Amino acid sequence: MTINTLTVFLTVVEEMSFTRAAQRLFITQQSLSGHIRRLEEEYGVTLFERKPKLRLTADGENMAFYAAQILRTQNEMISEFADLSSQRKADLGLGISYMRSTVFSPGIWNRFHRDHPNIQVRLTEGNTNTLLEQLQRGEITLMIGVDIRPLPGLRVIPLIRESLCCLVDRRMYETCCGKDSPAPGPAAPITLRELGTMPLLLPPRGNRLRTAMERMIRKTGTRPRVLLESDRQDVLYRLVCEGEGAGILSPMVLYDAEEQRVSIPENCCLFRIRDAGVSTVSAALLADTQLPRYAEEMIDVIRTVFAEYETTLRALFLQETDDI
Numbered sequence: 001m002t003i004n005t006l007t008v009f010l011t012v013v014e015e016m017s018f019t020r021a022a023q024r025l026f027i028t029q030q031s032l033s034g035h036i037r038r039l040e041e042e043y044g045v046t047l048f049e050r051k052p053k054l055r056l057t058a059d060g061e062n063m064a065f066y067a068a069q070i071l072r073t074q075n076e077m078i079s080e081f082a083d084l085s086s087q088r089k090a091d092l093g094l095g096i097s098y099m100r101s102t103v104f105s106p107g108i109w110n111r112f113h114r115d116h117p118n119i120q121v122r123l124t125e126g127n128t129n130t131l132l133e134q135l136q137r138g139e140i141t142l143m144i145g146v147d148i149r150p151l152p153g154l155r156v157i158p159l160i161r162e163s164l165c166c167l168v169d170r171r172m173y174e175t176c177c178g179k180d181s182p183a184p185g186p187a188a189p190i191t192l193r194e195l196g197t198m199p200l201l202l203p204p205r206g207n208r209l210r211t212a213m214e215r216m217i218r219k220t221g222t223r224p225r226v227l228l229e230s231d232r233q234d235v236l237y238r239l240v241c242e243g244e245g246a247g248i249l250s251p252m253v254l255y256d257a258e259e260q261r262v263s264i265p266e267n268c269c270l271f272r273i274r275d276a277g278v279s280t281v282s283a284a285l286l287a288d289t290q291l292p293r294y295a296e297e298m299i300d301v302i303r304t305v306f307a308e309y310e311t312t313l314r315a316l317f318l319q320e321t322d323d324i
Helices: 003-015 018-025 029-043 058-084 098-115 128-136 170-177 208-220 233-241 293-317
Strands: 090-096 119-125 142-146 154-163 165-169 188-190 199-202 225-229 246-249 268-273 278-286
Touching: 003 018, 003 029, 003 058, 018 029, 029 058, 090 098, 090 128, 090 293, 098 119, 098 233, 098 293, 128 142, 128 278, 142 293, 154 293, 165 170, 165 233, 170 268, 199 208, 199 233, 208 246, 233 246, 278 293
Parallel strands: 090 119, 090 142, 188 268, 199 225, 199 246
Antiparallel strands: 142 278, 154 278, 165 246, 165 268
16 A cells, blocks of 8 residues: 555545546546556555446455544644644645735745745635635635634634725815815725715625625615726726726725835725624634644734734724724
């Protein structure tokens, strides 16, 4: 028996198809069948019933249980040696949204890589629900998400609480709201009703920011004028800067992580939407996972990067941390 043979076997178990497993492993079906046959001969068992459809036997179920344990132990051993020797290699899967990856990943990577040059970081981009599924399947080690729901076996580490922002061109604000725009400085509070007839640039339905907006719309009984929808906050930001509408954004789109400051275009004013509530950004991992030291240190790096972001938001909103 070899680790490779156990990997082949577990791939067949996951796919329940010799053909799909061979394609996934980039080997021939004949080679894959040889691995399974040698495993059965070594232990004197039959692992699969072929008819009427492929399924595990009782011995196959037992083999799958022990094979998964062996591979998990193997991975933990590799991670431990990677901790102890700069000549060893290991990888760490980090899940994060596209926009947060754009803003925060360079700072996270630079700090982490400086102390762990032998660890390969694999970034996986997706929304919170998708990343949670990948975390539970073991495809990533750690994720950063928003409003992560409590689940059994999940360790959640709160990082920061964010309010929704409204960024709008000053001339559009003065025209639509009939009053002077606020002076440059910290974000002033505003309600959805106070946005008046301004055309809004929003994320599409299903996006968490849009969900918060929908709750606020139902609560206030307003009928906002939605001009454009996009999942890309960077696109909404550019359109706001061009005077196309009022953008409902996360404050991270304004954050320069390298300089640790918020950049507000001179022609725009920024508001904090007062009745939209707050969202909690957190890191998450499986609670029963024994993390190697380098993964725990990755968590420390993430905490540091988001603490710097939190300090900037406190200055932007002139509020205590819990209300940001």
